[in-house]
Amino acid sequence: MLKVPADEPSTPWPRDDFSRVPYAVFTDEDIYRLENQRIFRGPVWNYLCHEIELPKAGDFVTTWVGETHVITARNNDGAVHAFENSCAHRGAKLTSAVRGNAKRLTCPYHLWTYSLEGDLRAVTFQHGVGGKGGMPAGFEKKDHGLNKLRVAIHGGLVFGTFSDDTPTLEEYLGPHSISQIDRLLVQRKPKVLGYLRQRIPGNWKLYNENVRDPYHGSLLHQFQVSFGLQQPTMRGGIKLDRDLKNTWNHSIVTEQDAASQKIVADAYAGTGKFNPDLKMADPALTKVPLDLGDNYKTTILSMFPTLILAQVDNTYAIRHLRPKGPGLVELHITYLGFESDTLQQTQDKLLTVNFIGPAGYISLEDGEALRLVQEGIRHRRPGGHEVLEMGGVGPIVDTDYLSQEISIRGFWSFYHQIMGLPAAGHPETRP
């Protein structure tokens, strides 16, 4: 009888520094289902919305936690509550609206009604009609509320968790995240300038890698290099939280000198990609001043599992990942201005939005990169691993340089732990 060889090696995580990642994590349906259970319903804080989207009592927004549809609402006391968008009776979706205002939430099917805290308030015909029918005597409304999430807020960012084991939000975010949230969202009061949505045919973790990967910044994004937004010679680095799950990447404004131009030209030699003479017919987009005035050119704060707070040049945005199966993710962007912005600063931001989002001169390429990876790994022979050695292997540490993949290894180290996967590293395959 023919023996069918196993598709996967027995230890898919051969190195305990996470410099090898099995491609199966991006394609396997079982792993994807396990993620919904162990990550999105596990001890993590999931981003729900920003408080500015709920200015009044009764305001609500809907979002996705993994593949669970969640309503986040402000009640009459001003408190924010979150619960699943699924009736306790027969499971129907309570609302199909993305956002709205309501005094209460009524299921369209049998008109069961819930408070803005997610508690069941009324059951139609609970006591029957004309003395007949109705719910049994022991039926208690308090036992049939919506499935609730615990809510915590920092810097206006509203988070929810399904687990009782999640640490406090401040502990979970860590000091680098807290200081960056304060820098970007607290020192000026944000306002929403618009939403951008991009459905990327790639796994949600590929995007987590992308935002923890400053190595690609000046290589994939030729626009950035050509117009001085990002240079491989720029100063910058990464900082990780103690769990290695949250990363802050940053680069700092530097003068483009002849030496840095030479390094760029050498790096691109033979690729046909570098075009030092590229000019724009109207370069206004690249001349918008950085209005924070602290010399950070790009700062990307990536918080496990699905939230990114990004400043790319003079753009400020909350990016949220909404997985739609192993091979598709919606990237949802809340594009921000600030209450204190002058008319000119608002106009500037309606111009610089051309850097980001699905049509962004920079960001559109990340969608393409993810698509190419997902396509590439879907069509390769089973097994196989990513190679993450740029910047060094071994300990996962902060760096003061940008050509590195160490922060990606940090993501995987935490992912591996929270998923409860068998120990990484075979003695014989360690580096």
Added chain:
Amino acid sequence: MSDWTLQARVQAFLYEYAASLDEERFDDWVALFDPGNCTYEVLSRENRDLGLPAPIMGCYSYGMVCDRVAMLVKGVLTYRHNHLLRQVSNVRVRRAAPESKDDALLVQAGLVVHQSDEEGVSSLYMVGRYEMQLTDVGGKHLIRHMAVVVDSFGIDTMLAVPL
């Protein structure tokens, strides 16, 4: 000019607009804009309905319109290079100021864009509508303002080529 002649002229303009992009004759597309004063925006229906100003793509000068396609032609951007087919329908035309001598026209039309990959597999890429203001420059219609309002604001992968 009779209404029917006007309707036919505007439809011919829109068909050339769509064909110039489908065929990647980007210089011809740019030539449909008023070099003196023009804007081009792609807006999501979601933002439009909420009264939020941020576009998905926003060009506020003729130079910016040129740059959008120059970045494609010069190979600056890495993007999925599909074949696109734009179908324009339900074209409606009215004069911006019927009482005056101003020849500006307000044009609305429906838009469906199909995408086809290198192996001949097609799918629906975009549903939306054109909202356009045309101006008469030396007897020729040119675009003063163009807004493409997209219902498919959950954009498939990316939007590199203008709609």
